[in-house]
Amino acid sequence: METLLIVDDEAHQRMLYQEELSDEGYQIMLARNGKEALEKVLESTPDLIVLDIRMPVMDGLEALGKIIGKERNIPVIIHSAYSSYKDDFMSWAADDFVVKSSDLTELKRKIRELLNKKKAEK
Amino acid sequence: MKKVLALILAGGKGERLYPLTRDRTKPAVPFGAIYRIIDFTLSNCINSNLRRIYVLSQYKSLSLGRHIQLGWNILSSTLGEFITVVPAQQRINEHWYKGTADAIYQNIYLLQKELPDLLLILSGDHVYKMDYMEMIDFHLEKGADVTVAVVEMDKRLSREFGVIGIDSDYRITEFQEKPDNPKTLPTRPDKILVSMGVYVFDTEIIVRELIEDAKKDTAHDFGKNIIPAMINKNRVVAYDFKDGKEDAHYWRDVGTIEAYFESNMDLVSVSPLLNLYDPEWPIHTYHGASPPAKTVFDESFGGGRRGAALESIISGGCVISGGEVRRSLLSPNVRVDSYAQVEDSILLEGVWVKEHVRIRRAIIDKGSEIPPGMQIGYDLEEDARKFTVTESGIVVVPKGFRSR
Numbered sequence: 001m002e003t004l005l006i007v008d009d010e011a012h013q014r015m016l017y018q019e020e021l022s023d024e025g026y027q028i029m030l031a032r033n034g035k036e037a038l039e040k041v042l043e044s045t046p047d048l049i050v051l052d053i054r055m056p057v058m059d060g061l062e063a064l065g066k067i068i069g070k071e072r073n074i075p076v077i078i079h080s081a082y083s084s085y086k087d088d089f090m091s092w093a094a095d096d097f098v099v100k101s102s103d104l105t106e107l108k109r110k111i112r113e114l115l116n117k118k119k120a121e122k
Numbered sequence: 123m124k125k126v127l128a129l130i131l132a133g134g135k136g137e138r139l140y141p142l143t144r145d146r147t148k149p150a151v152p153f154g155a156i157y158r159i160i161d162f163t164l165s166n167c168i169n170s171n172l173r174r175i176y177v178l179s180q181y182k183s184l185s186l187g188r189h190i191q192l193g194w195n196i197l198s199s200t201l202g203e204f205i206t207v208v209p210a211q212q213r214i215n216e217h218w219y220k221g222t223a224d225a226i227y228q229n230i231y232l233l234q235k236e237l238p239d240l241l242l243i244l245s246g247d248h249v250y251k252m253d254y255m256e257m258i259d260f261h262l263e264k265g266a267d268v269t270v271a272v273v274e275m276d277k278r279l280s281r282e283f284g285v286i287g288i289d290s291d292y293r294i295t296e297f298q299e300k301p302d303n304p305k306t307l308p309t310r311p312d313k314i315l316v317s318m319g320v321y322v323f324d325t326e327i328i329v330r331e332l333i334e335d336a337k338k339d340t341a342h343d344f345g346k347n348i349i350p351a352m353i354n355k356n357r358v359v360a361y362d363f364k365d366g367k368e369d370a371h372y373w374r375d376v377g378t379i380e381a382y383f384e385s386n387m388d389l390v391s392v393s394p395l396l397n398l399y400d401p402e403w404p405i406h407t408y409h410g411a412s413p414p415a416k417t418v419f420d421e422s423f424g425g426g427r428r429g430a431a432l433e434s435i436i437s438g439g440c441v442i443s444g445g446e447v448r449r450s451l452l453s454p455n456v457r458v459d460s461y462a463q464v465e466d467s468i469l470l471e472g473v474w475v476k477e478h479v480r481i482r483r484a485i486i487d488k489g490s491e492i493p494p495g496m497q498i499g500y501d502l503e504e505d506a507r508k509f510t511v512t513e514s515g516i517v518v519v520p521k522g523f524r525s526r
Contacts, residue, residue, distance in 0.1 A: 069215025072337045089230050090214075093333045 002115055003027040005046035007037040007063070008079075009055040017050070020104050021111075034063025041067055046074060048115055050107070051094070053080040061090040068093055075114040079107060126258060127238035128172050129229070130163055131222055131319075132246035133180030133210070138378045141510055141520040142487060147179065149246030150186035151382070152470050152488070154389050154398060155435045155451045157407045158189050159376065160246040164205065165405045168196075170254040172242065173203035176232055178225050180210045180218060193408025208232065221342035222319075227332040238325050243344070245319035249385060249396065250363075250373040251403050252320070257361045261322040267356040268327070270294060270349060271320035273363045273373045274313050280304035282377070283316035284345040286360055294358045297350045317345060318363060318373055327356065372396050379512045383485060386468050390433060390449050412439030412454045419444040419460070427460045445475065453488075467499070470521075483516050490523035 004026045006017045014030050021028055029046055031037040035058040037051065049067070053060035064076060078091055081100040085091050095114055098107050136148025143151060149160035160177070167175050179186055187207045197203035208229060210218055219225040226233075226243065233241070240261070242254055252271070261269040272286050280301055287296030287305040296305055297317070307313045321344065331348055340347040352358050363371060372395045376382045388394050398405060415436045417429035427444030434447050437454040444460030453471040458464060462475045465482040472489045475481065479492045482499040486492065498505060499517050510518040 065214035066216070068337055069217070072339075089234050089329045089333075092330060093336070 001025065001027045002047045003029060003044075004111065005029045005031060005037060005040055005049045007031045007034065007049065007055070007060065008052040009033055013052075016104075021108070024108060024111075026111075032057075034058030034060055034066075037063050038066055038070075041071055041074070045071060047118070048111060049074055049076045050079050050111070051076055053078060053082065053085050053091075061085070061088060064093055065090060073118075075118055077107070077110055077114065124239040124258070124262070125237070126172055126174070126240045126242055127233070127236045127325075128167050128175045128242045128244060128254075129226060129232075130160070130167075130175060130177045130244045130246045131225055132160060132177050132183075132186060132207075133219055133225060134245070134247045135181050136247070136377070139376075139382060141518055142379070142382070142485070143182070145182065145521050146185040147182045150182075150189055151376075152453060153249060153376070153382075154386065154396075154405075155437045155453050156409070157405060158186075159249060160186065160189075161193075161405055161407045162249050162251065163244050163246050164190075164194060165403070166250075166252050166254060167244075168406065169403050170252075172254060173197050173201075174236065174238075175205045176229070177205065177207045177246065178210075178219075178229060179207055180225070183207070183209055189408055193406070196406065219342075221340075221346075222344045223332055223335050223348050224342035226328075227336045227342070230329065230332070233325060233329065241321075241323045241325050241328055243321040243323065247375065247377070248318065248373060249376055250318070251396070251400075251405075252363060252373075254320075256364070257320070258322055260361050261359075264292070264359045265357065266322075266359040267324050268349070268352055268358045269322040269361050270358065271318040271363050272315040272360045273318055273371055274307070274310075275316045277304060277306055277312050277314050279316075280314055282375070283314075284349075286315045286317055288315065288360045292359045292362075294349070294353055294360050297345070297353060299346045299350075315360065317349075319344070320363075321349075322361075379485070379510070379516055379518060380514055383468065383483075383516050386451055387449070387466065390435060390451060409438075410454060412437070414438060415440040415442075415452075417442045429458075445479075459494075484519065485516065486519045487521040487523070489521060490519050491525070492519070492523075493525040496525070 018028050031040050033055040051060045075095045078094040078097045083099045096110050132149040134148040136143040151159050153159050194205050214228045285298045285304040304314045374385045376385050419427040419429045421427050429442040429444050431447040433449045435451045439455035440452050442458045445458035445462035447464045450467045452469045455472045456469045458475045459477045462479040467481050468485045470488045473486045474491045476494040478495045480497045484499045505517045
């Protein structure tokens with residue numbers, strides 16, 4: 001079973017992801033901020049990371065740089081309410097950028113795409 | 123007018139220049155009596171009207187930082203101009219710069235802050251005079267994604283450089299890093315084109331390339347990884363370096379003690395390849411408040427003392443008191459005492475050569491005191507017991523040497 005690490009500071013967002021993405025057949029790990037995400041990545045390598053940007057303690061872009069420094073092969077999707085972060089150079093280090101919406105269809109599609117691509121590269 | 127940001131890579135260890143790099147990074151090594159190596163690159167920027175400059179430092183950066191703080195506080199922050207030294211901060215990840223490309227990647231937030239159209243990436247390790255604006259104009263004219271400055275070099279030196287192959291339109295088709303069998307010029311089989319480590323990049327294109335490279339297991343180096351990866355998918359062109367003086371194309375890596383010594387000695391010659399006296403292209407540096415240079419004694423009787431300097435470069439604050447200096451470079455505040463003889467040598471700041479000392483073909487680093495009667499450069503076996511002696515017999519006395 002493929003494992004996703006979901007990083008978001010809002011509890012109800014995490015619940016929503018947990019429910020919807022478990023239904024898709026993924027195992028879900030959760031982190032509340034960039035720092036927790038980094039710890040989780042070091043603990044057990046997930047197959048893909050869904051990363052919010054605006055979070056307390058450590059934001060998503062800082063976490064992204066550090067994650068690439070440690071585990072450069074995990075695909076990362078930035079999932080933020082603010083499309084303006086697309087202008088931030090560091091956000092270009094993510095494999096994809098999905099603007100948040102209550103409908104998770106696009107996010108699910110991108111997750112599948114990146115996981116398939118990763119499998120194909122192996 | 124395109125917005126250009128200059129980034130100077132100044133983290134070089136300069137291991138082959140040891141012991142001159144024992145206490146300082148290579149760009150901070152003194153050169154030409156009153157300069158540091160980085161002064162040439164910084165002066166090129168200022169003379170090219172580029173006044174937004176980051177200097178990326180890493181190893182042994184104290185001496186470099188101090189020099190820039192004291193000598194280069196010449197721009198106007200009110201006008202948005204700056205020369206800022208940025209030490210390695212481990213802001214993006216937790217290691218030092220792994221290569222030249224990693225040094226820029228780890229400072230990606232600086233680019234974010236400035237958002238330049240073009241990035242001029244330079245090395246603080248080289249001695250040359252160059253108008254970067256001409257290269258930038260060429261980059262725009264050619265519609266290039268990347269432009270690499272190149273200079274002609276003898277084929278036998280290929281193992282020290284990145285060798286470049288171009289087509290008839292200056293497009294780079296090959297980039298060989300330190301090859302044994304280099305691609306030579308079509309018209310001159312004894313010559314090669316080498317990269318000067320001077321690059322103009324379209325900012326967005328290079329940022330994407332740097333991120334791509336950061337995710338791979340490479341040496342994270344412009345010459346080894348970034349440029350070769352871009353040749354096939356981007357428009358990468360070569361810019362033929364000109365320095366105004368038609369025949370010279372003076373560019374020196376001064377990477378070894380030998381090269382360092384020769385480049386300095388060239389300045390003493392009648393008509394040096396590198397002209398420091400061009401009012402159109404001043405080389406700036408830090409000037410302390412030294413008194414004027416002075417020679418003392420001209421006793422005409424037999425055995426009398428004569429203070430004299432011939433075919434030499436003598437800086438402020440030097441006192442040549444009863445000794446003789448020939449074909450040498452004296453940095454500020456050097457003292458040469460009675461009956462001492464200095465020939466074909468480089469004496470760095472504050473060196474004190476005492477009575478009856480004889481020195482030839484030597485580099486004496488800052489603040490050293492050579493005790494009365496000592497000989498350096500006359501018995502190389504003896505010198506090698508105390509000092510670094512190169513293959514060609516140049517003796518290097520390290521910074522702060524005392525006989526005790």
